[in-house]
Amino acid sequence: MSLKDLDARSRDIFKQIVESYLETGEPVGSRNLSRLLPMALSPASVRNVMADLEHLGLIFAPHVSAGRLPTEQGLRFFVDALLEVGDLSSDERKRIEADMQTAGADRSVESLLTEASQTLSGLSRGAGVVLTHKSDMRVKHIEFVRLEPTRSLVILVGEDGSVENRIIDLPPGLPASALTEATNYLNAQIRGKTLADARTEIERRRAEAQAEVDALTRRIVDEGLASWSGASKDSPGQLIVRGRANLLEDVRAQEDLERIRRLFDELETKQELIHLLGSAERGDGVRIFIGSENNLFSLSGSSLVVAPYRDTEQRIIGVLGVIGPTRLNYGRIIPMVDYTAKVVGKLLR
Template identity: 75%
Template sequence: MLRDLDERSREIFKRIVESYLDTGEPVGSRNLARILPMALSPASVRNVMADLERAGLIFSPHTSAGRLPTDRGLRFFVDALLEVGDLTRDERSSIEAQVRAAGSGKSIESVLTEASQLLSGLSRGAGVVLTSKTDMLLKHIEFVRIEPTRGLVVLVGENGMVENRLIDLPAGLPPAALVEAGNYLNALIRGRTLADVRGELERRMAEQRAELDALTQAVVEDGLASWSAAGGGRPETLIVRGRANLLEDLKALDELERVRLLFEDLETNKDLIQLLGLADAGDGVRIFIGSENKLFSMSGSSLVLSPYRDAEQRVVGVLGVIGPTRLNYARIVPMVDYTAKVVGRLIG
């Protein structure tokens, strides 16, 4: 069993993983013997490495090469051996200042975009943010026609945040219907959350369908539905920043192919949203490594994710970092955790 590894085996395994996280290169028994805190010959180190390989924790990428950790080995390292650091006071202040500046009088999306960009810059990976349904207290809603069958819904919260969504308009919709739809909703929304308004509308429309004609009713329903995630409240808006970071320091064509596959994965928003949605199942940061998830199994990438919450501690989204499996987990975990807390305070 992995937990039964003796101290010598754990130390050698830890050094193999730390070397991989630092350089991305395999490490051999001779180099390990030089850096170990205990006196061991290269031959003794090789014997331990053979045991670790049989346990599925490390592997040899080439004949006569050094060893690298497997995805299973990285999971064991993260769960049992990782020493998570903490952010300095200056780092915390910098994160809070950047995210807060993005939210000053601007939309929620601008806050989340800045958070994604910030995580990308700090991690040298790709920053990702996934927004859930809007639960802020509402102040005003407006419908604007931009094409004959396309419209814009503008939702204003009592905290000053503004969100925009595009919706389809019924063919032949008269201009007055947009005004009527806005007036109808504005009589209901002030001081309520979107979930509250939807529940009230469903009740009213069941009782008073004659109050709105069919075309206006369609606008009202589509306008509110544009903020509702499919599948009972799942997250719906994905922001990814810093993909170019994943192209840096590539050493071989197979690594380029790995990143190409990752870019394809990032374009599959539906699958990515389903995966990131798993992160709101519990508190704190969650780590997905390589083949542990089917979405990134081909590209050999890891995700470090944390849910962020509103003032009532409801999960309203997920943010984090995507990068190679040799991410600096000890640094990125507290960084993602703190950024999620800052975003939650700001949008709550």
């Protein structure tokens, strides 16, 4: 079986196990489940389904003869595929707006963000968290640390000594060596620059490299030594070599071809760097990190729900959210964090 093979009965039983855990924090057994389910199933039938769910890694038994609890993988599957996200009540919206407007009345950003953290803590019964950063922070050091195949932690150290951690998405199939190369290259090039300035500089150099490629290839193609094909925005193109005997005699053409190959490598690397820097600046949307997915709080088995807030130019200048146990009420916390981030963003404008 795989996750996509779960039938309606299996999903209902799994959903009931998770919802029971989120409500009580306790394992639930087959006998209790058979009473809670909307369909008539014997405890024996429920146990058979639970065995399949355990085989898939979605649930586990905390000890022998106990009921079942969701695994971190199970919670992630529930949040991604089965969670019904609710909406805030009008009273909750009014409280968030009133708290934020009162704190923002004195135009103190610190007061506003402190109140946002306290409000989220009070509403969620978890810990409110606010991470801020200066949009014009000048970078002293940057490092990319892969957390999983398509996600990386970006560590930014500012010249003022401040440290920021951001989670970014990676392109599928990006090799581990690309992150190491990006770290080394950027630390040699962007010291004292903002991320926006660094990206502009890299894009400028990429444009210069592309112009050099165009000039070199135009010459050797015009001279009948090679033909050009396959150029596109995402793929710089492919040089099809002709007249190898002529090339062997034309030292300059050989040097041009080698230079073009090196420029192709540089263009590909710069494209990856531009993507990484752009992701580090954006990191958009509500993010949910469950247990060990959350690199900062994994040892405590906590979950983290965060959303970005923006300045007047729609640039992300920080994130806020809630830290709590993995049995957070995700359906309620997600819209709460999202709405608070939007209110804070409006007041900062």
